[in-house]
Amino acid sequence: MEFERELLKGSTETLLLSLLTHEPMYGYQLLREMERRSRGYFHFKEGTLYPALHRLERENLIEALWMSAPAGQSRRYYTITGQGRRALARRTSVWSSFANAVTMVMQTQGSAS
Amino acid sequence: MHSLALYLRDLRGHLRLEPEVQRDALQELRTHLEDRADELVAAGWPREEATAEAIRLFGDPRAIARQLSEVHATGSWLSVALASLPHLLIGLLFAFHLWLNPFWHIPILMLMGAVGGIALLRGRPVWAYSWLGYALFPVMLGSLLALIGLGQAAWYVLTRGYILTSVGVWIAIVLLAPPALFASCYAVLRLSRRDWLHATLLVTPYPVLAISLLIFSRGSHTEFLAADTSTALVLLFVALAVAAAVRLGRRFLKIAILLLVVPLAPLLIAQSIEGDAKLFLALLLGLPALLLLLSPLLLSFGSRAAAQRTSQRPSR
Numbered sequence: 001m002e003f004e005r006e007l008l009k010g011s012t013e014t015l016l017l018s019l020l021t022h023e024p025m026y027g028y029q030l031l032r033e034m035e036r037r038s039r040g041y042f043h044f045k046e047g048t049l050y051p052a053l054h055r056l057e058r059e060n061l062i063e064a065l066w067m068s069a070p071a072g073q074s075r076r077y078y079t080i081t082g083q084g085r086r087a088l089a090r091r092t093s094v095w096s097s098f099a100n101a102v103t104m105v106m107q108t109q110g111s112a113s
Numbered sequence: 114m115h116s117l118a119l120y121l122r123d124l125r126g127h128l129r130l131e132p133e134v135q136r137d138a139l140q141e142l143r144t145h146l147e148d149r150a151d152e153l154v155a156a157g158w159p160r161e162e163a164t165a166e167a168i169r170l171f172g173d174p175r176a177i178a179r180q181l182s183e184v185h186a187t188g189s190w191l192s193v194a195l196a197s198l199p200h201l202l203i204g205l206l207f208a209f210h211l212w213l214n215p216f217w218h219i220p221i222l223m224l225m226g227a228v229g230g231i232a233l234l235r236g237r238p239v240w241a242y243s244w245l246g247y248a249l250f251p252v253m254l255g256s257l258l259a260l261i262g263l264g265q266a267a268w269y270v271l272t273r274g275y276i277l278t279s280v281g282v283w284i285a286i287v288l289l290a291p292p293a294l295f296a297s298c299y300a301v302l303r304l305s306r307r308d309w310l311h312a313t314l315l316v317t318p319y320p321v322l323a324i325s326l327l328i329f330s331r332g333s334h335t336e337f338l339a340a341d342t343s344t345a346l347v348l349l350f351v352a353l354a355v356a357a358a359v360r361l362g363r364r365f366l367k368i369a370i371l372l373l374v375v376p377l378a379p380l381l382i383a384q385s386i387e388g389d390a391k392l393f394l395a396l397l398l399g400l401p402a403l404l405l406l407l408s409p410l411l412l413s414f415g416s417r418a419a420a421q422r423t424s425q426r427p428s429r
Contacts, residue, residue: 026144027141027144027145028144028145028148028149031145045170045171045172045173046145046149046170046171046172047142047171047172047173047174047176047177048172048176048177048180050138050141050142050145050177050181051177051180051181051183051184054138054181054184054185055184058184058185058187066137073144074144075144076137076140076141076144
């Protein structure tokens with residue numbers, strides 16, 4: 001459980017950037033979308049989402065704008081920036097290499113035992 | 114009070130953001146909690162339980178407030194430059210021995226007041242406190258004079274066994290000190306309400322200026338010139354410490370850097386004094402410097418306790 005939490009902590013910002021590549025979303029929508037796409041696997045204290053979003057905003061990787069949601073209420077929508085897309089491409093590449101390397105090591109260990 | 118309002122009030126109490134950012138952040142968190150509660154209500158939960166569950170899922174308000182504050186605590190390079198600039202300007206006045214010349218110090222203090230005042234009205238950025246600190250110094254001078262007078266008295270009693278200062282000076286101190294002290298405490302208390310660290314940034318140069326005035330009033334001409342150069346150097350260190358405090362994200366690092374650098378100032382300036390009194394003078398002023406920097410924290414404890422007592426009083 002602790003291991004999962006650490007893994008999630010390190011990748012939350014990348015996951016958020018990834019979710020924002022297709023359309024602007026507000027905080028709660030992002031959370032629901034993350035739960036839906038991971039089929040409920042990613043589950044964390046909801047409030048921790050906002051420091052991560054604000055950090056991405058401060059780093060100019062995303063932009064925020066108050067807009068009306070379809071139901072009429074005002075929501076703070078986040079959009080990925082060009083800089084954010086480039087950062088996501090780099091992180092995705094690093095993540096793929098890392099995940100491949102971990103899988104290879106694990107498989108080698110599995111076949112050796 | 115409604116549990117959501119209580120939760121948000123608790124969170125707001127621990128947030129340390131610029132007013133506009135804070136308003137936006139609280140509104141954003143509120144809509145999230147309301148969305149979650151609405152969804153639970155739509156799934157058949159009673160409203161009160163749905164709100165309590167939304168709050169539980171959201172997490173510890175203090176931890177969230179701390180994390181959000183840390184994200185926004187890192188000042189931009191422009192803020193860093195603007196927060197350091199007043200210390201460097203006053204440092205230059207000391208370096209060129211111009212600080213006693215009204216032709217120089219009056220316009221500079223007026224400039225500090227204007228820039229600090231405008232910044233205060235336009236969202237209170239963190240760098241405003243460096244400018245306001247110098248602009249408010251003449252008001253604070255009354256309280257500092259009282260402290261210096263007491264320090265001098267103690268010094269003469271300890272070293273010579275009698276008080277040298279004249280009766281007229283003592284009467285002036287007694288007349289000037291109470292209103293100046295009241296105005297100073299009131300200003301610092303008002304500014305500590307949102308974040309005591311801002312008030313600490315405001316009083317940061319005061320120990321440095323206090324010891325310079327002390328050396329000017331008691332020292333020889335050589336000591337005075339040497340003290341001016343030391344003060345300029347110390348203000349350069351203060352500018353760097355303030356820059357680091359504005360730029361660093363971690364709150365304890367901001368506090369640590371100010372609390373370490375500023376009490377060292379008397380030790381550095383005291384090097385200009387001739388004779389064996391250096392260490393004693395540095396210790397005599399280093400401790401009040403530390404207390405002065407911590408005074409906004411102590412004042413904010415007092416005002417928070419009073420606010421809590423008021424809010425806990427049962428309404429009739």
